[in-house]
Amino acid sequence: MIEPKTRATRARTLHLNVNGKRVAAKAEPRMLLSDFLRHELGLTGTHVGCEHGVCGCCTILYNGVPIRSCLMLAVQARGSRIVTVEGLANEDGSLHPIQQAFLDCHGLQCGFCTPGFLMATYAFLKEHSALRMTDEEIRVAIAGNLCRCTGYQGIVRAVRQAAQTMKK
Amino acid sequence: MKPAAFAYYEPTTKAEALELLGELRWGAKVLAGGQSLVPMMNMRLAKPEAIIDINRVKELAYIKEAEAGLMIGALTRQRAIERSRVVKKRSPLLAEAILFVGHPPIRSRGSVGGSLAHADPAAELPAVLLALDGWVHATGPSGTRRIPAAELFVGPLLTSLQPDELLTEAWFPFLPPGTGTAFLEVTRRHGDFALVGVAACLTIDQQGICTRAAVALLGAGETQVRSAQAEACLVGYQMDGQAIEAAAAAAMASLEPVGDIHGSPEYRKQVAGVLTRRALGIAWGRARRRSQL
Numbered sequence: 001m002i003e004p005k006t007r008a009t010r011a012r013t014l015h016l017n018v019n020g021k022r023v024a025a026k027a028e029p030r031m032l033l034s035d036f037l038r039h040e041l042g043l044t045g046t047h048v049g050c051e052h053g054v055c056g057c058c059t060i061l062y063n064g065v066p067i068r069s070c071l072m073l074a075v076q077a078r079g080s081r082i083v084t085v086e087g088l089a090n091e092d093g094s095l096h097p098i099q100q101a102f103l104d105c106h107g108l109q110c111g112f113c114t115p116g117f118l119m120a121t122y123a124f125l126k127e128h129s130a131l132r133m134t135d136e137e138i139r140v141a142i143a144g145n146l147c148r149c150t151g152y153q154g155i156v157r158a159v160r161q162a163a164q165t166m167k168k
Numbered sequence: 169m170k171p172a173a174f175a176y177y178e179p180t181t182k183a184e185a186l187e188l189l190g191e192l193r194w195g196a197k198v199l200a201g202g203q204s205l206v207p208m209m210n211m212r213l214a215k216p217e218a219i220i221d222i223n224r225v226k227e228l229a230y231i232k233e234a235e236a237g238l239m240i241g242a243l244t245r246q247r248a249i250e251r252s253r254v255v256k257k258r259s260p261l262l263a264e265a266i267l268f269v270g271h272p273p274i275r276s277r278g279s280v281g282g283s284l285a286h287a288d289p290a291a292e293l294p295a296v297l298l299a300l301d302g303w304v305h306a307t308g309p310s311g312t313r314r315i316p317a318a319e320l321f322v323g324p325l326l327t328s329l330q331p332d333e334l335l336t337e338a339w340f341p342f343l344p345p346g347t348g349t350a351f352l353e354v355t356r357r358h359g360d361f362a363l364v365g366v367a368a369c370l371t372i373d374q375q376g377i378c379t380r381a382a383v384a385l386l387g388a389g390e391t392q393v394r395s396a397q398a399e400a401c402l403v404g405y406q407m408d409g410q411a412i413e414a415a416a417a418a419a420m421a422s423l424e425p426v427g428d429i430h431g432s433p434e435y436r437k438q439v440a441g442v443l444t445r446r447a448l449g450i451a452w453g454r455a456r457r458r459s460q461l
């Protein structure tokens with residue numbers, strides 16, 4: 001039997017794992033995952049630039065893969081594992097090597113795009129060996145993220161530095 | 169930039185998804201990767217009353233090798249195509265084209281069926297399906313039918329799928345030995361939809377005569393189109409640079425692209441000709457290497 005429409009529009013409680021912690025919160029079906037993270041869970045590190053998939057600011061890891069959180073409904077994330085930019089730094093507040101590299105290499109100015117770049121870089125470096133990486137490959141890996149400030153040179157350097165420090 | 173309210177359904181089997189589609193019909197939209205539908209909902213260009221989310225229908229995601237071609241489940245992610253050994257080996261055109269679809273985070277979610285059902289006139293996968301003479305399977309209340317690529321794409325964002333039909337599978341046929349393929353496109357930025365692009369296939373026999381040719385263009389009309397005029401300059405002829413020049417000129421002449429702020433009709437036409445010439449040249453080289461001429 002098909003659920004009546006009135007019930008199918010109602011908010012529901014979602015249980016999921018965010019940055020290693022189990023959380024539960026309510027969401028209507030139309031709530032975007034990006035808004036759920038920011039407004040329901042208070043994780044405002046995930047930025048929202050365009051809300052149509054183009055800028056990459058809202059990139060997070062969903063069950064280990066990088067996705068746009070503005071193009072996913074919160075209800076779809078029920079039971080999933082999510083990593084946001086808040087999940088990168090260590091418990092003691094020390095920076096993740098990728099964050100450190102962006103700081104060292106002037107990979108950010110205003111910082112609006114940075115959470116998306118950090119998450120895209122994180123996803124990329126989980127899979128790629130630093131030694132065989134060309135500049136071209138780095139540029140392709142982060143091509144889905146837009147930055148209006150830096151001119152990208154510092155970002156590309158940061159990705160390379162992060163790859164090297166993470167290798168050690 | 170927030171979607172309007174809708175009723176949300178989350179089937180876990182194909183049968184359940186079909187039952188929902190049959191029941192809800194016009195008001196409902198299938199949600200696959202959401203990489204086209206959710207932006208449209210965010211901008212309120214689409215306001216479906218109900219969403220049938222097929223992401224938990226695992227039986228719709230697979231890549232299978234059959235005798236005639238690759239059978240690809242509708243929910244197979246574009247990223248899975250990109251990473252598949254069998255796609256690389258058996259359908260090099262598909263493997264080459266998939267890298268032009270958006271970016272890794274888009275391809276992690278975006279599906280093969282979604283791309284075909286969405287039918288953006290500048291999308292890559294419809295052009296590949298057309299160039300290979302592929303088809304899709306669609307299932308509705310009255311059973312499953314096979315829709316050839318040439319009959320699937322009807323207009324911009326318009327297919328011949330019925331509102332209560334689910335696209336379940338796409339077939340990407342294998343081409344005979346002696347075939348070379350190539351995919352090229354021009355975009356404003358990396359990963360954007362193409363301004364113009366081309367999928368080219370050439371099959372040559374032992375004497376170097378072209379026995380099959382496909383020139384499928386994207387971004388150059390209301391839908392992806394095969395240029396019959398260009399193909400007529402190739403099939404039955406000895407392959408050489410002149411045949412390719414003639415085909416490129418014919419492709420250009422056969423098009424009536426629409427212009428927008430990113431490119432005028434004249435520009436798109438010109439680029440279509442240039443890309444056709446280059447793609448056919450590459451495909452020819454690959455065909456020769458395969459047939460050891």
Ligand SMILES: Cc1cc2nc3c(=O)[nH]c(=O)nc-3n(C[C@H](O)[C@H](O)[C@H](O)COP(=O)(O)OP(=O)(O)OC[C@H]3O[C@@H](n4cnc5c(N)ncnc54)[C@H](O)[C@@H]3O)c2cc1C
Nearest residue numbers: 053198200201202203204205270278279282283291335360
């Ligand atoms: C920034 C960005 C860049 C992009 N660049 C490109 C690009 O360069 N080239 C390109 O081709 N695409 C591009 N895309 C679009 C992307 O490839 C989408 O994934 C694709 O168009 C739709 O697939 P989807 O699985 O996300 O479908 P959805 O968005 O979920 O659905 C799209 C449409 O198809 C229907 N549908 C989906 N699955 C089925 C089914 N099985 N049966 C019946 N109907 C179905 C839906 O109801 C909806 O109308 C881009 C997207 C973004 C956000």
Ligand code: FES
Nearest residue numbers: 049050051056070
């Ligand atoms: S806010 Fe999600 S991609 Fe721009």
Ligand code: FES
Nearest residue numbers: 109110147148149
């Ligand atoms: S640092 Fe300002 S947008 Fe990238």
